[in-house]
Amino acid sequence: MNMSLRWYGPGYDTVTLEQIRQIPGVRGVITTLYGTQPGEVWEREEIRSLKKTVEDAGLSILGIESVNVHDDIKTGAKDRDRYIDNYITTLERLGEEDIHMVCYNFMPVFDWTRSELARKRADGSTVLAYNQDIIDKIDPEHMRESIEAMSAGYVMPGWEPERMGRLADLFAMYREVDEEKLFSNLVYFLEAIGPVCEKYDIRMGIHPDDPAWPIFGLPRIITDKAHIEKFLKAVDKPYNGLTLCTGSLGSNQNNDIPGIIEAAKGRIAFAHVRNLKYNSDRDFEEAAHLSFDGSMDMYKIMKTLYDTGFDGCIRPDHGRAIWGEDAMPGYGLYDRALGAMYLQGLWEAIRKNG
Numbered sequence: 001m002n003m004s005l006r007w008y009g010p011g012y013d014t015v016t017l018e019q020i021r022q023i024p025g026v027r028g029v030i031t032t033l034y035g036t037q038p039g040e041v042w043e044r045e046e047i048r049s050l051k052k053t054v055e056d057a058g059l060s061i062l063g064i065e066s067v068n069v070h071d072d073i074k075t076g077a078k079d080r081d082r083y084i085d086n087y088i089t090t091l092e093r094l095g096e097e098d099i100h101m102v103c104y105n106f107m108p109v110f111d112w113t114r115s116e117l118a119r120k121r122a123d124g125s126t127v128l129a130y131n132q133d134i135i136d137k138i139d140p141e142h143m144r145e146s147i148e149a150m151s152a153g154y155v156m157p158g159w160e161p162e163r164m165g166r167l168a169d170l171f172a173m174y175r176e177v178d179e180e181k182l183f184s185n186l187v188y189f190l191e192a193i194g195p196v197c198e199k200y201d202i203r204m205g206i207h208p209d210d211p212a213w214p215i216f217g218l219p220r221i222i223t224d225k226a227h228i229e230k231f232l233k234a235v236d237k238p239y240n241g242l243t244l245c246t247g248s249l250g251s252n253q254n255n256d257i258p259g260i261i262e263a264a265k266g267r268i269a270f271a272h273v274r275n276l277k278y279n280s281d282r283d284f285e286e287a288a289h290l291s292f293d294g295s296m297d298m299y300k301i302m303k304t305l306y307d308t309g310f311d312g313c314i315r316p317d318h319g320r321a322i323w324g325e326d327a328m329p330g331y332g333l334y335d336r337a338l339g340a341m342y343l344q345g346l347w348e349a350i351r352k353n354g
């Protein structure tokens with residue numbers, strides 16, 4: 001198990017590599033070229049310079065989150081092959097720079113969705129939260145205004161202003177795309193990138209849908225154990241893997257995360273481990289990583305990862321905003337560093353107990 005932290009790159013992140021370097025046990029980061037648009041080919045020089053920046057700080061790049069997939073690929077539009085070729089070139093360049101894990105998602109229009117980015121908890125911390133009644137009242141094509149008002153000027157992953165300015169067009173693109181079509185477009189994409197992944201030993205980790213059910217009438221395909229099993233079987237190769245995101249899958253309170261870990265044994269390319277607190281079947285908020293701050297059994301999750309032989313990279317996921325830190329919602333230093341230590345503590349105890 002390799003503990004890491006997500007880092008958005010120079011100019012985007014409030015957390016520095018020097019700070020990350022001081023979190024015990026964290027030897028590498030998960031990063032990206034945050035300024036690139038889905039569909040663009042990544043420049044070799046930019047990848048190299050990112051790598052140098054990380055390595056000069058005494059860390060390494062453990063993987064990329066994300067190389068985003070263009071909507072033409074997701075919808076199967078006529079230009080998809082051109083965008084797939086671009087994706088392949090990017091993977092080739094990453095492989096040449098010795099980068100072997102890539103996280104991506106196949107969610108239509110929106111990446112993760114929340115109704116609040118700063119809900120106050122009893123301890124005074126603030127967290128991202130989801131309430132279905134609020135979401136039901138939002139006109140999705142105006143989600144931009146809601147997110148802008150909530151995110152205090154930060155550019156949120158998956159909520160880039162460029163995309164949010166095209167919401168009506170994006171919705172139109174998905175009008176004819178149902179669950180089945182989205183799934184077959186995903187399989188088409190994965191089969192096309194297979195050779196480059198195999199050549200450079202790149203493991204692709206699809207990120208589950210967050211929340212793990214269809215929203216705004218858009219289909220969702222990576223939501224639970226049955227869908228994940230179907231996905232892994234459809235392209236039954238080691239390069240086709242899962243990013244096990246406990247918070248995203250756990251948004252559906254019926255999902256049994258340890259059961260999903262067992263079902264995806266050997267195919268978990270990357271793990272995002274975080275905890276949620278369920279308030280009702282229509283409301284949850286993010287919690288500290290510690291089991292009893294939320295509703296999830298973090299020990300059992302880490303134990304199942306250990307018992308199934310997980311040997312990939314793991315990162316704490318969204319943290320609470322605490323101690324007055326001013327950071328991108330979910331991505332401050334303090335609470336994620338606490339999370340990294342807690343998860344490593346669990347892992348050490350599990351390992352020593354055999």
Ligand SMILES: O=C(O)[C@@H](O)[C@@H](O)[C@H](O)[C@H](O)CO
Nearest residue numbers: 066103104105111112157207
């Ligand atoms: O919730 C988050 O912040 C992340 O887990 C996702 O945005 C994730 O990076 C993407 O879905 C992967 O493409």
Ligand SMILES: [Fe+2]
Nearest residue numbers: 245248272317
């Ligand atoms: Fe995640």
